[in-house]
Every structure is written in structure tokens, then in C-alpha cells.
Amino acid sequence: MSSAAAYHLERQVAISAVTRACSLTDKVFRNLVTADTVTKKDKSPVTVGDYSAQAVVNTVIASHFSADAIVGEEDSKDLRNPEAKNLRDQIVKLANEALASPAQECPAVADAASKSSEAASQAWGTQDLSEEALLAAIDRGNAEGGRSGRCWALDPIDGTKGFLRGGQYAVCLAFMVDGEVQVGVIGCPNLPHDASSAKPKEGEFGAGAKRNDLGTLFVAVKGQGAFQRPIQAESDSETAITMNKISSLSSASFCESVEAGHSSHGTNARIAELLGITAEPVRMDSQAKYVSIARGDGDVYLRLPVGDGSYQEKIWDHAAGSLIVEEAGGRVSDIRGRSLDFGVGRTLKDNKGVVAAHRDVHDQVIRAVGQALEEEGRGNL
Numbered sequence: 374m375s376s377a378a379a380y381h382l383e384r385q386v387a388i389s390a391v392t393r394a395c396s397l398t399d400k401v402f403r404n405l406v407t408a409d410t411v412t413k414k415d416k417s418p419v420t421v422g423d424y425s426a427q428a429v430v431n432t433v434i435a436s437h438f439s440a441d442a443i444v445g446e447e448d449s450k451d452l453r454n455p456e457a458k459n460l461r462d463q464i465v466k467l468a469n470e471a472l473a474s475p476a477q478e479c480p481a482v483a484d485a486a487s488k489s490s491e492a493a494s495q496a497w498g499t500q501d502l503s504e505e506a507l508l509a510a511i512d513r514g515n516a517e518g519g520r521s522g523r524c525w526a527l528d529p530i531d532g533t534k535g536f537l538r539g540g541q542y543a544v545c546l547a548f549m550v551d552g553e554v555q556v557g558v559i560g561c562p563n564l565p566h567d568a569s570s571a572k573p574k575e576g577e578f579g580a581g582a583k584r585n586d587l588g589t590l591f592v593a594v595k596g597q598g599a600f601q602r603p604i605q606a607e608s609d610s611e612t613a614i615t616m617n618k619i620s621s622l623s624s625a626s627f628c629e630s631v632e633a634g635h636s637s638h639g640t641n642a643r644i645a646e647l648l649g650i651t652a653e654p655v656r657m658d659s660q661a662k663y664v665s666i667a668r669g670d671g672d673v674y675l676r677l678p679v680g681d682g683s684y685q686e687k688i689w690d691h692a693a694g695s696l697i698v699e700e701a702g703g704r705v706s707d708i709r710g711r712s713l714d715f716g717v718g719r720t721l722k723d724n725k726g727v728v729a730a731h732r733d734v735h736d737q738v739i740r741a742v743g744q745a746l747e748e749e750g751r752g753n754l
């Protein structure tokens with residue numbers, strides 16, 4: 374890609390931010406998530422990981438684009454309680470380590486910082502950031518989103534449950550202009566570079582991959598295609614990814630959330646039956662589902678609302694993943710086939726559920742979704 378390509382700097386800054394956050398969350402997982410944490414259902418490592426990763430990503434964004442709005446999942450309110458001192462200390466240590474790491478700053482980012490005195494003076498520099506500076510960085514994520522201007526959407530750890538299980542989770546960052554997603558970057562520290570190199574087991578694409586095959590970063594810019602590369606790698610190792618072309622949906626596979634409370638497994642199963650899909654669903658946590666279908670590990674992502682459908686999906690759970698799928702040849706919509714509207718605030722309040730599939734078969738999937746919901750008496754969702 375030429376350096377004149379649209380949103381080149383935003384793409385590089387997003388990659389730099391997500392790469393740093395992924396090394397941080399991976400370190401948290403290896404040092405803090407133990408069998409004990411999982412059995413006690415102790416979420417504290419997730420909390421440390423979420424907050425620190427949001428502090429790091431927001432600091433990197435702000436050092437290059439100080440005026441941009443950020444819609445981030447977390448805020449510092451609970452952290453400011455006196456009893457959260459230990460948590461704050463851990464965040465300060467982890468975030469400063471991630472910001473200081475010599476992770477190869479891509480040339481465009483380094484170049485922009487050295488040419489622009491504004492960018493250079495905004496950079497976080499070589500000094501450790503104070504506790505207050507990091508809490509303020511977390512709270513840069515408090516923007517309301519909306520239809521106008523430049524805005525980032527961040528999920529510092531998507532797939533909390535997957536993170537705790539040692540399964541899939543993702544650091545997800547999108548850049549939007551006037552409510553349209555222009556850049557999407559997703560880091561999946563536990564996803565293999567090549568799912569086919571690892572035998573699927575435990576119902577996950579590529580489960581059982583060797584440790585050094587894990588860690589994949591996905592990136593898309595609107596109109597420029599979708600790419601993947603190992604997380605810790607030079608940018609010239611990027612390869613283009615595309616969805617599978619599907620001649621018949623009966624040979625397709627679909628993926629869904631592990632958590633039945635996030636997406637109706639029963640409705641998904643009926644839709645699959647209506648489409649003649651016989652393969653068992655592949656269950657994974659996080660936006661790893663979007664990137665898995667984007668590179669052809671699977672074909673359809675179904676996220677059917679549970680119950681009365683009152684849950685409003687959050688923009689940070691879909692912005693980056695939906696662009697990556699669309700740039701790989703897919704279409705992403707809600708259960709009625711309406712495009713996801715990222716310009717109405719922090720949530721997708723004008724949409725219900727998510728359906729992602731190759732653009733050639735998406736309409737067919739939407740028809741099956743409609744029929745399955747009718748049968749359940751939820752046709753008015």
C-alpha cells in the first residue's frame with residue numbers, strides 16, 4: 374500500500390496501540406490467570422487487563438490525534454475508590470511497561486511524531502506516566518459517539534470469559550468518521566496464524582495450535598481490503614484474507630458465542646437447520662468470530678438476540694470486526710438485514726442482533742433468520 378493511501382497514519386497508530394495492548398493482556402494472562410482464579414471465578418486479572426489496556430491504547434491514540442473522541446468500554450470510576458489502590462498500582466506498572474516497550478514503532482508513526490511538533494509534544498515520552506495521567510487516559514474513552522467527526526471505538530478486552538478460560542479474546546479498535554467505520558484493527562493473542570495448521574478440537578477453529586503459532590493481528594481500511602499478520606511481526610508480513618466463496622450453504626459452517634446469554638443458541642440452531650447446515654456450530658468468545666469467518670475458517674456468524682431483544686449491542690463489540698468481514702467480501706447486518714449504524718451513540722440502539730456472511734449468501738441467511746424468529750413468535754423483534 375502506498376503511503377498516500379487513505380487513513381494510513383490512523384491504521385498504523387491503531388496497529389501500534391493494539392500490539393502494545395496485546396502484549397500487556399498476554400502478560401496479565403500468563404502471570405495472573407491461574408487455575409485458582411478460574412475456579413474462584415475471580416475476575417480481577419480481567420479488570421487489571423481491561424483498564425491497563427484501555428489506558429495504553431488511549432495514550433497512543435491521544436499522542437497522535439489529541440482532538441479525537443474515543444468511545445471506550447471502561448472508565449476509572451471504580452478505580453478511584455481508596456480500596457482499589459492495589460489495582461491502581463498494578464495498572465500503573467503494566468501500562469508504563471507496555472508504553473515503554475521498544476515494540477517496533479512502524480515507520481509512518483515514528484515519522485509523523487518526528488515531523489510534527491504537536492505530535493511530538495503530545496507523545497507520552499520516556500517518563501513513566503503518573504497514576505492520575507493513566508486514570509485520565511482511561512477516561513478519554515468517555516465520548517458519546519455520534520454522527521459527526523472523528524471517533525475511535527475501543528474494547529480493550531473483548532471476550533472476558535474467553536480470556537479467563539484461556540480461550541479466545543481480542544483487543545478491538547476501530548476508527549470512524551461521521552459514524553462510518555474507516556479502520557478496524559483486532560489483535561487475537563490466542564488465535565493461531567493458520568487455523569488449518571491446528572486440528573480443530575474443543576469446538577474451536579485451530580484449538581490445539583502450538584504456542585508460537587498463536588497471536589494474530591487483523592486490519593482493514595475501508596475500500597483497501599483485509600489483512601492479517603502475526604502480532605509481533607513486521608508489517609511486510611501482512612497477507613490478504615478473504616471469506617470463502619460459498620456454492621451451497623449446506624456445506625457452510627457457522628459460529629456463535631460460547632455464552633448462551635449473549636446469543637440465542639436455539640434460534641441459531643434452527644436457522645442452520647433451515648439453511649441445510651449440518652456441521653456443528655463453532656463456539657468462540659469475542660470478535661475472534663468475525664476475523665475467523667473473514668479468513669475462511671468458518672462462513673457465517675450468527676448473533677441472535679436472547680429473550681425480548683432488549684439488549685443494546687455496544688459499538689466497540691462490532692465496529693472493527695464488521696469492517697474486517699466486509700473488506701474480506703462479507704456483509705454484516707442486523708437480524709432484519711439493516712446495516713449496523715455506528716453513528717447513534719455508544720450502542721447500536723437502532724439494530725438488533727448481528728448476522729455476518731459472504732455477501733453472495735447474506736440475503737438467504739436473513740430470510741432464514743426471519744422465518745426462525747416468526748416460528749418462535751419473535752417476528753416483531
Ligand SMILES: Nc1ncnc2c1ncn2[C@@H]1O[C@H](COP(=O)(O)O)[C@@H](O)[C@H]1OP(=O)(O)O
Pocket residue numbers: 531532533629630631632634635636657658659660679684690
Ligand atoms: N445479553 C447480551 N447480549 C449480547 N451481548 C452481550 C450481552 N451481555 C453482554 N454482552 C457482550 O457480549 C460480548 C461478548 O460476546 P461473546 O459472547 O460473543 O464473546 C461482551 O462484550 C459482552 O459485553 P460486556 O463486556 O458488557 O459483558
Ligand SMILES: [Mg+2]
Pocket residue numbers: 528530531532689690
Ligand atoms: Mg466486548
Ligand SMILES: [Mg+2]
Pocket residue numbers: 423446528529530531532533
Ligand atoms: Mg471488554
Ligand SMILES: [Mg+2]
Pocket residue numbers: 446533
Ligand atoms: Mg465487559
